[in-house]
Amino acid sequence: MRRVLLKGEPFSEPLPEGFLYHGLSVFTTLRVEGGEALWLEDHLHRLRRHALALGLPYPGDGVFLKDLEALKKELSPFPCLRLRFTVGEGVWLSEARPYTPLPLAAYQEGVRVLLTPYRVHPDLCRFKTGNYLPYRLAQREAEGQGAFEGLLQDGEGYVVDGSRTSPLLYRDGVLLLLEGGLEGITRRKVAEAARELGLRVQEARLYPWELPLAEPPPLPPRLALRRGREGEGVRGTLLLAGSGVGLLPVGPLPEALAPLVERFLPACYTE
Incomplete structure (x- = not known):
């Protein structure tokens, strides 16, 4: 008993x-x-x-x-x-x-993200389950270093998810959806709106060095060699989509993205 x-x-x-x-x-x-x-x-x-x-x-x-x-x-x-x-x-x-929204300035000046050492579950990452420990640890790691969001990778080293948001990358008129993590509903709605605004939308698998991260991590030798072959290139603007934030830029908001970000602003700002 x-x-x-x-x-x-x-x-x-x-x-x-x-x-x-x-x-x-x-x-x-x-x-x-x-x-x-x-x-x-x-x-x-x-x-x-x-x-x-x-x-x-x-x-x-x-x-x-x-x-x-x-x-x-x-x-x-x-x-x-x-x-x-x-x-x-x-x-x-x-x-x-x-619900209390972020300050409006966050949507103009952007927030900071941190690449964390945590990885998504290889079998469960597409499901929004209560087996959420890696995401909570990633969020705690990010907040402990003054960042708004912590990014997670998969077993191959691709950036696939955020601790509480879905990452996207805008580059040269194209909105790239980082695949391999949770199927985010807000991100899907953002993709639909982006197409309506004339942006191209594609799925992508991207390594950390292909993203505009302030402090990219040191790479294992095989990945460092691969980066050397491919080159770093233009990284674009990272975006975070989620029910708690709408669509939030990482760093200053480019003028080309303003209409898209405005469409997903929370409608409940308080004075």
């Missing part, structure tokens, strides 16, 4: 061990503005697909829609919310908190 204490108090509910201890869950985060959850259908569709891919029973969109209305009512004094839906083993979780 098992006894569980939660914050020192007896916890008598059935214990979903995989959910609590092993990261066996999938989740999605989204923003609520003016009472409307942005791209809600897309988020629920991805959540359902990822749950089924990992063998987790999906409780249905209806339970999350019901939770959404309850959370919006409870937090009605706040104009914008950050929302998270999670599916685990026979459980689901819905949570919301007031």
Whole structure:
């Protein structure tokens, strides 16, 4: 017979061990503005697909829609919310908190990113799972060195994801989507908008030295030799896409990208 204490108090509910201890869950985060959850259908569709891919029973969109209305009512004094839906083993979780956007200056002057030593999971990186430790460590590493975002690589050394955003690179009129990480919904919406604005959009696999990083790391000899053969070239402007930021430049915002960044600005700035 098992006894569980939660914050020192007896916890008598059935214990979903995989959910609590092993990261066996999938989740999605989204923003609520003016009472409307942005791209809600897309988020629920991805959540359902990822749950089924990992063998987790999906409780249905209806339970999350019901939770959404309850959370919006409870937090009605706040104009914008950050929302998270999670599916685990026979459980689901819905949570919301007031959302505060970054200062507007961040979208004009840009933020700083850090390439971290952490790597995405070779099998699970395309799923938004609760097995999130590398991302949390990357975020902590970046923030510890004064950066907004920490970038992660895959086993081959390509930059594929951010700890909380999806990276893109703008170069010579082309928007490059860095492949190999999570299928980001905001990034997909950015790609669609970029095409509408006349930009070319392509998928890409890029090494750290091909990105505008302030402090590129030392390379293993085989990669250093490869860089020497290929040359460093023009690196362009790195961008970060995510539900928490919209579309955020790394470094000063080029004039050519202003219309795209403005389209994804959070609509809930406070005085």
